[in-house]
Amino acid sequence: xxGVTRRSFIDWLLGLGIVGWISSVLYxxxxxxxxxxxxxxxxxxxxxxxxxxxxxxxxRVVRFGNEPVLLIRTEFGDFxxxxxxxxxxACIVQYRPDWKLIWCACHNGRFDLNxxxxxxxxxxxxxxxxxxxxxxxxxxxxxx
Amino acid sequence: MWRRIYRWLDxxxxxxxxxxxxxxxxxxxxxxxxxxxxxxxxxFLFLVQVTTGILLLMxxxxxxDASYESVRFIMSQVRFGWLIRSIHSWGANLMILxxxxxxxxxxxxxxxRKPRELTWVSGFLLLVLALFFGFTGYLLxxxxxxxxxxxxxxxxxxxxxAIGHELVRILRGGEEVSGATLARFFGLHVALLPGIFTILLxxxxxxxxxxxxxxxESWAGRPESEKRRMPFFxxxxxxxxxxxxIVLNVLAFLAVFYPWELGPKADPFAPAPPGIKPEWYFxxxxxxxxxxxxxxxxxxxxxxxxxxxxxxxxxWMTVPFWEGRLGKYRNEIAHLIGWIVLVYIATMTLxxxxx
Numbered sequence: 001x002x003g004v005t006r007r008s009f010i011d012w013l014l015g016l017g018i019v020g021w022i023s024s025v026l027y028x029x030x031x032x033x034x035x036x037x038x039x040x041x042x043x044x045x046x047x048x049x050x051x052x053x054x055x056x057x058x059x060r061v062v063r064f065g066n067e068p069v070l071l072i073r074t075e076f077g078d079f080x081x082x083x084x085x086x087x088x089x090a091c092i093v094q095y096r097p098d099w100k101l102i103w104c105a106c107h108n109g110r111f112d113l114n115x116x117x118x119x120x121x122x123x124x125x126x127x128x129x130x131x132x133x134x135x136x137x138x139x140x141x142x143x144x
Numbered sequence: 145m146w147r148r149i150y151r152w153l154d155x156x157x158x159x160x161x162x163x164x165x166x167x168x169x170x171x172x173x174x175x176x177x178x179x180x181x182x183x184x185x186x187x188f189l190f191l192v193q194v195t196t197g198i199l200l201l202m203x204x205x206x207x208x209d210a211s212y213e214s215v216r217f218i219m220s221q222v223r224f225g226w227l228i229r230s231i232h233s234w235g236a237n238l239m240i241l242x243x244x245x246x247x248x249x250x251x252x253x254x255x256x257r258k259p260r261e262l263t264w265v266s267g268f269l270l271l272v273l274a275l276f277f278g279f280t281g282y283l284l285x286x287x288x289x290x291x292x293x294x295x296x297x298x299x300x301x302x303x304x305x306a307i308g309h310e311l312v313r314i315l316r317g318g319e320e321v322s323g324a325t326l327a328r329f330f331g332l333h334v335a336l337l338p339g340i341f342t343i344l345l346x347x348x349x350x351x352x353x354x355x356x357x358x359x360x361e362s363w364a365g366r367p368e369s370e371k372r373r374m375p376f377f378x379x380x381x382x383x384x385x386x387x388x389x390i391v392l393n394v395l396a397f398l399a400v401f402y403p404w405e406l407g408p409k410a411d412p413f414a415p416a417p418p419g420i421k422p423e424w425y426f427x428x429x430x431x432x433x434x435x436x437x438x439x440x441x442x443x444x445x446x447x448x449x450x451x452x453x454x455x456x457x458x459x460w461m462t463v464p465f466w467e468g469r470l471g472k473y474r475n476e477i478a479h480l481i482g483w484i485v486l487v488y489i490a491t492m493t494l495x496x497x498x499x
Binding site: 033034035038061062063066068070084088089090091092093094104105106107108117120121122123 | 292295296299300310313314316317318320324412413414415416417418419420430433434436437438439444445446
């Protein structure tokens, strides 16, 4: 090859060695700071309380495994559930009985009782979950 | 006796050369001299943060079940714990305020121009680091406000295309803001950020020592006899020290009469409280994100916001490098840009505060 002297070849080799050395130091550090994925048990249904625990026209954030879920009892007495994490910047939403809407206090996002984003910055609807009332017990389930 | 110690040291370390160097340092005196003090005040507040931070470390414990309790312990059981914590919180706010004032005063006096480009860049990076200090430190008491501020703040990073989600996981130490996030933010706040900050601060101060304090542009071409100066040592330094004392008093006043509250403990299963807002220095970004619609053309609103502030920040940091190409009206244009930025930040902050 033209232009390649013994010195430039050695320089190139040394450079490559330094890059390799830096990579071999950085690679494990980068891998270390990426948190490992912890497998989560996929929940099918969670009992969240008795029917009488929930007043009509009220809402409460309940646990669905590691996830917060907003359970709403509408003024007509039926139940609705949505993931409580706002689709804008992940604040936890709440039910506003005065507006009969779901509201995010962080950036004033609003969703209707079908979880559809109707005002403010949220870009997507909330994910709906199914509510099953069996006897007196209220269950939240992900299955459609 | 002091003289003997000095002579002993001078013989070994040639202190006389240093004294000589310092005695030749002058501070220009003109109607904008007052702005020169804000760099020193920021430095003082950083030292206050380091001191109170080390003191807080003696009792603070990190963890979902320990952080809130340990801060409550500091505030209720440890003697003067409330004072130290309050000074640390107020000091952080005052430091960011004085750094902002320092930055805008350097901008409007055009002291960032050649040969001080790197002083400007290092100063801007120090401001960014100070904001990171504020953001990471805010989570450490593990209270409700802190929890949501971190949830929102880290989620913003998620709007970066392709790698956003992975970046959020790295920041949080998992999918959600949890004890893992606390551990990471603690490490950043007390080890990594102070390390980088100290290196940058040393560089920043070295640049200033090497080049001297910027003279106003109107002095160019004036005869030396018309330029009024005061010696840095001891005149300027003593005035600066007096100001430090005043700032310390202001800090003590704020900490005693407006003690920093702790609020309720973070609960990952409670809705965000009404009226929740970030600290004042993030309000202008918060308000911008709040008024952006869900979609701007085909892009998500929050991504447009992030892009806007990233590009804006980069342009601001590199101003000494492109501002010279603005041609004949560069002074006027630079001045106008400064005012637009200042008015934008002030308006958005006030709007965010009132809404």
